Amino acid sequence: MGFIIAVDGPAASGKGTVASRLAAAYGLPMLDTGLLYRAVGVRLLAIGGDLDDPSAAEASARGLDLSELEKPEVRTRAAGEAASRVAVHPGVRKTLFDLQRAFAEREPGAVIDGRDIGTVIAPDAHAKLYVTASPEVRADRRWKQLTGQGESVTFDEILADIHKRDARDGGRKDAPMTQAVDAILLDTSEMSIEQAFDAARRIVEDARARSGNLPG
Numbered sequence: 038m039g040f041i042i043a044v045d046g047p048a049a050s051g052k053g054t055v056a057s058r059l060a061a062a063y064g065l066p067m068l069d070t071g072l073l074y075r076a077v078g079v080r081l082l083a084i085g086g087d088l089d090d091p092s093a094a095e096a097s098a099r100g101l102d103l104s105e106l107e108k109p110e111v112r113t114r115a116a117g118e119a120a121s122r123v124a125v126h127p128g129v130r131k132t133l134f135d136l137q138r139a140f141a142e143r144e145p146g147a148v149i150d151g152r153d154i155g156t157v158i159a160p161d162a163h164a165k166l167y168v169t170a171s172p173e174v175r176a177d178r179r180w181k182q183l184t185g186q187g188e189s190v191t192f193d194e195i196l197a198d199i200h201k202r203d204a205r206d207g208g209r210k211d212a213p214m215t216q217a218v219d220a221i222l223l224d225t226s227e228m229s230i231e232q233a234f235d236a237a238r239r240i241v242e243d244a245r246a247r248s249g250n251l252p253g
């Protein structure tokens with residue numbers, strides 16, 4: 038098996054940026070698993086379906102085409118909320134499992150970011166990071182991103198979204214968001230992107246030295 042780097046953490050923690058920088062540094066393909074759940078939510082909303090209906094959500098996951106991850110709609114605030122709601126259904130998670138696992142098992146390895154990568158999708162990952170930041174810092178980052186995309190939303194609305202999403206993602210029964218026992222915590226609250234990447238790289242280098250595995 039190739040070198041697998043699992044990057045988990047809450048919404049807008051900086052995990053996506055850290056994951057894509059690591060992928061570029063090590064020459065590994067990257068999978069943003071949040072996009073899978075976002076696309077499942079978006080395609081269900083497009084047909085007027087109920088996000089809280091387990092069988093409708095599972096059917097949406099079964100019909101997913103990976104080209105849907107490229108659509109700009111999956112990056113919206115509504116898509117994030119829809120993703121978190123469809124992600125509670127075990128049938129949705131089961132349907133998306135094989136695809137994620139197959140990605141993890143490909144040579145030369147992968148960087149995968151999400152909520153349950155180090156715990157469920159790739160418990161055998163060589164390096165595990167749990168990237169977090171304070172709710173206020175995360176809300177500020179997400180607010181800048183969304184308003185930059187042209188969405189009209191206040192900081193307080195985003196902060197409320199963040200608290201609701203943390204409670205739902207961390208409180209669900211199936212594969213809740215949690216730090217794996219062997220994951221290293223990286224709090225990016227006070228860090229620039231460059232500092233977060235440097236810290237992440239050191240964590241991966243330590244893991245690589247321990248496992249004796251060279252990525253790429």
Ligand code: DC
Pocket residue numbers: 048049070071072074075117120121124150151152153154202206
């Ligand atoms: O990383 P993100 O904000 O794009 O994720 C959107 C939602 O998808 C998140 O609130 C919960 C769900 N998700 C999940 O349950 N498991 C994952 N591995 C990734 C995302």
